[in-house]
Amino acid sequence: MGATPYSLVYGMDAVLPVELRIPSQRVMMEAGLPEFEWAQARYQELHMIDEKRLKVLYHVQRYQRLVEKAFKKKVRIRDVKKGDLVVKFDRAPVYDHRGKFRPNSLGPFIVNEVLFGKAVRLLDQNGETSTEPINLDQLKKYYA
Structure with a gap:
């Protein structure tokens, strides 16, 4: 038949929450935006994703530095020489x-x-x- 069970029950295709946050071409076509505006919006969204990834990366690196600093506070150096x-x-x-x-x-x-x-x-x-x-x-x- 070529139809999904969701479309048979509700009369339309399912839209994932991710597609609402970062609109896909299908969602933009239903909204009636021209292709140029859709492409420009999509490019801006992808650019924002890179910025968010960098922000998360910086956060992870900062957290790792804090964990390392806390760990090194408890480390005791065991310095032994021959004859000890x-x-x-x-x-x-x-x-x-x-x-x-x-x-x-x-x-x-x-x-x-x-x-x-x-x-x-x-x-x-x-x-x-x-x-x-x-x-x-x-x-x-x-x-x-």
């Missing part, structure tokens, strides 16, 4: 009969080597070197 004493946080979910009263850190360890990318190799109290590098966010300075 550190403790390592024990985050492994190993069963321990002490439950929540088990110690949450291991150590102290001695920093043997500082690697590129904020990682270190540790020595335990017996002088044995760890095989895997450990990230600085898992360590905390130990003051004896």
